Structures are given as structure tokens and as C-alpha cells.
Amino acid sequence: MRGSGKRGAVRKQLLRGAAISAALLVGVLTPHLAHAQRAIPETTDDVRRLPIPPVDRSHEPVIILAGGTLLDGRGGAPIPNAVIVLQGDRILAAGPAGTSVPANAARTIDARGLWILPGLIDLHIHFTQQRGTDMGRYSDSPAAAAIRGTVLAEQMVTAGITAARDVGTMDDVALRIKEAVDRGMIRGPRVLWSGKLIASTGGHGDEVTSTATGREKPNLGGDPHGVDGPWEWRKAVREQVRRLSDWIKISAPAAREELAAAIDEAHSLGVPVAIDSYGKYTDWAIEAGVDTLEHPLLLSDQAVPLMKKHGTAFVPTIGAFDNLLEGGYPTAGIPGGGFYYTHSRRFVINQQDHLKRVNEAWRAGVPIGVGTDIPFENEWRYPDAYFRELDYLHQAGMTNADVLASATSTGARILRMGDKLGTIEPGKIADILVVGANPLDSLKNLRDVRYVVADGKVVVENGPR
Known part of the structure; x- marks a missing residue:
């Protein structure tokens, strides 16, 4: 770049950066092209937007x-x-x-x-969820999880759910399901995956006991799973991006600077971030620029105004907690009534409060997406769980039209795929x-x-x- 001096050059760089940042906010350019002056004509149909050769569709039926x-x-x-x-x-x-x-x-x-x-969108699933009436009889593995995930993919697409974001997976199962759908090997939705959940040592996703049951998880081994300190969080983000993740998923509790470091690192690489959080950690993540907040858990009175201010989207997954309150997951040995035996869930959940928070966010103009987050018993809870989630959003005060938008066009924008999905118009994916x-x-x-x-x-x- 030419300039009339060092100060002029720096000023031009800052102005150019500000202009590109503004363009990113409205989706004119994809995030990873922030350094480029021209959009690449043809890219992969995912959040990473990798350049690909021109595609000739003129001979397609x-x-x-x-x-x-x-x-x-x-x-x-x-x-x-x-x-x-x-x-x-x-x-x-x-x-x-x-x-x-x-x-x-x-x-x-x-x-x-x-x-x-338009096809429906589920923004919060886990392809590696458990299923079956006798889970304790069989040990888990990536291969077993892939088989279960393949069945779930079929359940989704046959119900009209044509795009899904996996927000935490065993090994690379969700990536391989994404690949299998892309190659026509199995029927399923378009998959965007988040790789491994990034957690602090002992945080949600790294506890030695499973949520609600209190049973110790097997096969933890001696290697630490959590990451600690801002630079470890940055490295964990880089590792997930290296593994071809479309999104980054982080969790609380964590230090403010750890959350900020992970979000900053992901954004510098053009990858958005989702967080499973609660309380003050949620406020910290929103202030740091997290892209989506998963779950309405223990939200502070400042959370919704902060979401509105910072442009944070909200994926409430209301049904996941109603399931927990109203009967639990019997086949997994999880009793109903709330969270039990988990260090990162030491608070009461209340369904009416969740609905109230969703209503507050909707009235404030916060983008709201549809996510199910059903960790167990998917063979009979899905796809019913998706349609029940739509009902919960309606109970929270949203109109049918707004709920339908959350499931399609708004969901596509939250997914960072609004230019390709969510509406029926020329140029969009069919x-x-x-x-x-x-x-x-x-x-x-x-x-x-x-x-x-x-x-x-x-x-x-x-x-x-």
C-alpha cells in the first residue's frame, strides 16, 4: 500500500481494516477473506469458505x-x-x-x-449422543458414535431438517458424517461441525463425573483434557481450526482472559464461536464478542442488553432442559428435576424463567435460532424434539412467522450461511x-x-x- 508517510500509511491501514470489519458484519465478505480486496467467486458450501475451482452446473438435471x-x-x-x-x-x-x-x-x-x-436448520446437536435402552451394556467408541450419528442424520433429513451444526463431538465423527453426506454416501443434513469442546481443567466438558448421574467417566487416562491460560486456549482454537472445524465451541467456567483469548483467536482465523455458559461467564463472553450463546442458563439481568449491544445470537435449546425437569433420561440413569452431581452446574433450572429470558431477548431484537441438544434417547425423541422446540419458542411469545424465520432465514444467518441457505431465491443452495x-x-x-x-x-x- 502506498502512502505519503508512515502516519498516513498507518491511518490508511486502520481505515481499510474498519471498512472490511463493517463489511463482515453485514456478510458482504466471508470472515477468512478479511485480508482480500475481492470476494472469491466460488467457495466451499460451509463456514470456512475455501476457494474452489468454478463449478459447471449447466449439464446437471x-x-x-x-x-x-x-x-x-x-x-x-x-x-x-x-x-x-x-x-x-x-x-x-x-x-x-x-x-x-x-x-x-x-x-x-x-x-x-x-x-x-426453505429447509429447516438445527443449530445445536451432538452426533455422538448416546441411545438405546441398555447403554450400560456396551462401551462407547468413535466407531459406535459414528453409527449412532449416521442414524440421527437420517432422522433429521427425513423430517425436513436440511442443515445442522454439531457443537461438540467425539473424535472426528461429525466431520466424517459431513463428508459422507457431501459425497452422497448417506442421507443427512448439511453438517457444520465444531470439533472438540474447549474447556478449562475441570470445567464443563472436562469434569470426571458425567452431568446429572454423578458417575465417574471411564477412560479419562492421565493426560489432561482441559486447557489453562490464554495461550493454551488460543492453541486449542488453532488445533480445532487445523482439524477443519467450521465453528469453535467453548465452555464455562473459565477466566475472562481465557474466554477473550479463544474468541479473539477464532475470529482472527475467520471462524465463529459458540459458548455453553452461565452467570458472569456469559457476560464476559458476550463482551468479548462470542457469536452465539447456547442455553438460557442462569442469565444475569445484563445478559440480554449485552447480547443486543454486541450482536450476539441466542440458541435457547429450551426443550433440553424441560426434558431434564420433566422425567430426565431414564435409559441413561438420569433422574428428572434438575442438574445433579456436577460441579459446573451448581444452580437450579427453571422452565418459566427460560421462557421469560427468550421473550426478553426476542423483544430486544436478539437473533434467536432453533437448537435441540438432545443427548440421550434420540431414537424416540428426535425429530419430535425439534418441533417441540418450535412450540417452546411460540410459548415464549414469538409469532409463528418469527419461529419459522428462526428455523430458516435467521438460523442461516446465525450459522454464517445466510448467503447460501435459509431462503428460496436464485443462487441459493437447493x-x-x-x-x-x-x-x-x-x-x-x-x-x-x-x-x-x-x-x-x-x-x-x-x-x-
Whole structure:
């Protein structure tokens, strides 16, 4: 860069940095391109946005959805008798009848009487969760977790959930599920993964006893799992980015400078950060610029104003705590009523307070996303848990339209994929859900799945009824 002197050069550098930072906030550039002057034309369809060669989709088959009512996710009125044109993994056109369509369509889906909307998004899952009525009979392993995660991926996409963020996984299981979906080896949602949860020694994720049961975890070994001090937290972030993580997941308790160091390091590498937190640690993380707050646990009265001020998104996972209060997880030996035997959860949880905090955040204009966080018994709790989570958001005061936005367009923006997902418009990835009735009338209508298109492929066909 040329300048008229050292001060001028520094001033230009600062102005240029400020301009790029502003652009990042509105999604004009992807975070990892903060040093670049031009956006890269073609990137990977994940948060990392790695440059890839141009993709020629002109020879891919064309699919048309015609006659349904379109809720395109952009906030406008429903579009009756709509036409959506897909080619390969992208949307070519979307609009009312009369929208230009290619003459060489490989398939036309008759959507008359049906409702068409963007695929749903779950922002808080763990592919390595346990399942089964006799968990204690079998020891766990990455291979076992991968099998369970593959089953969960199938459950998700068949319910119309076409994108999911894994916020903490055993080994590289979530990455390999992401790879298997991308390569067409299994059916599942688009996966964004967070690698290993980063925790301080003895913090949430590094306790020797499991949450709620009080049983000592097996196979901890002699090596420390937690990290301590700002530079160890920075190194842990770098290790997760090196492992191809799309997001970083951190937890409390931790020192203020540790949280700030991890968030700063991740942002310097163009990777967003989620936190599982509570109390003062939440306030510290928000002030340090954390991107999403997971759970409404022990929020201070300052938390929501701080989220609004700093642009923090909120993923409440209300159902996860209602499950814990109302019966627990019997097959895992976890009794209902609250958190038990865990050092990092020494406080009472209250469902009405959680709903109140979500309402407070919604009224303040904090972006709210949908996340389930079901750690056990997914074979019968999922996908019902997702739709119950939508109901909880509605109970918290959100309108059906706002809840639907949280599950689609708002969720995509929180995911850092708003330019590729969350709405039905030309250029976006073809992730589409077709249901039998208007979800704006009742969120229960989202359960009536007729077709699911994921990455341009029709993966579910229930057809007319």
C-alpha cells in the first residue's frame, strides 16, 4: 500500500481494516477473506469458505416444483401457484406462475395444494449422543458414535431438517458424517461441525463425573483434557481450526482472559464461536464478542442488553432442559428435576424463567435460532424434539412467522450461511421442504412432510395424501 508517510500509511491501514470489519458484519465478505480486496467467486458450501475451482452446473438435471404456495423466507407474503426451478444443487428461479422455466426439465413435481419453504436448520446437536435402552451394556467408541450419528442424520433429513451444526463431538465423527453426506454416501443434513469442546481443567466438558448421574467417566487416562491460560486456549482454537472445524465451541467456567483469548483467536482465523455458559461467564463472553450463546442458563439481568449491544445470537435449546425437569433420561440413569452431581452446574433450572429470558431477548431484537441438544434417547425423541422446540419458542411469545424465520432465514444467518441457505431465491443452495398445510397457521403443519430436497436432490417423497 502506498502512502505519503508512515502516519498516513498507518491511518490508511486502520481505515481499510474498519471498512472490511463493517463489511463482515453485514456478510458482504466471508470472515477468512478479511485480508482480500475481492470476494472469491466460488467457495466451499460451509463456514470456512475455501476457494474452489468454478463449478459447471449447466449439464446437471433441471427439477421444477410447480403449483404450491411459496414461503420464500424473505419476509414477504406467501406466493400462490409458485414455480421453483432447480439445477444441480442450486436454485435457478423462484416466483409466481409465469416464471420462466427451461424446456428440458428432467422432472416436474406437482405441488398443488402444498406449501413450499426453505429447509429447516438445527443449530445445536451432538452426533455422538448416546441411545438405546441398555447403554450400560456396551462401551462407547468413535466407531459406535459414528453409527449412532449416521442414524440421527437420517432422522433429521427425513423430517425436513436440511442443515445442522454439531457443537461438540467425539473424535472426528461429525466431520466424517459431513463428508459422507457431501459425497452422497448417506442421507443427512448439511453438517457444520465444531470439533472438540474447549474447556478449562475441570470445567464443563472436562469434569470426571458425567452431568446429572454423578458417575465417574471411564477412560479419562492421565493426560489432561482441559486447557489453562490464554495461550493454551488460543492453541486449542488453532488445533480445532487445523482439524477443519467450521465453528469453535467453548465452555464455562473459565477466566475472562481465557474466554477473550479463544474468541479473539477464532475470529482472527475467520471462524465463529459458540459458548455453553452461565452467570458472569456469559457476560464476559458476550463482551468479548462470542457469536452465539447456547442455553438460557442462569442469565444475569445484563445478559440480554449485552447480547443486543454486541450482536450476539441466542440458541435457547429450551426443550433440553424441560426434558431434564420433566422425567430426565431414564435409559441413561438420569433422574428428572434438575442438574445433579456436577460441579459446573451448581444452580437450579427453571422452565418459566427460560421462557421469560427468550421473550426478553426476542423483544430486544436478539437473533434467536432453533437448537435441540438432545443427548440421550434420540431414537424416540428426535425429530419430535425439534418441533417441540418450535412450540417452546411460540410459548415464549414469538409469532409463528418469527419461529419459522428462526428455523430458516435467521438460523442461516446465525450459522454464517445466510448467503447460501435459509431462503428460496436464485443462487441459493437447493434445500427445500414441502409440507401439506400452511405452517403459518400452525407450526404442527411442519410435521406433515411431503417432499424434502437437500442439496438439489429429492431425498424424501411422500407425495399427495
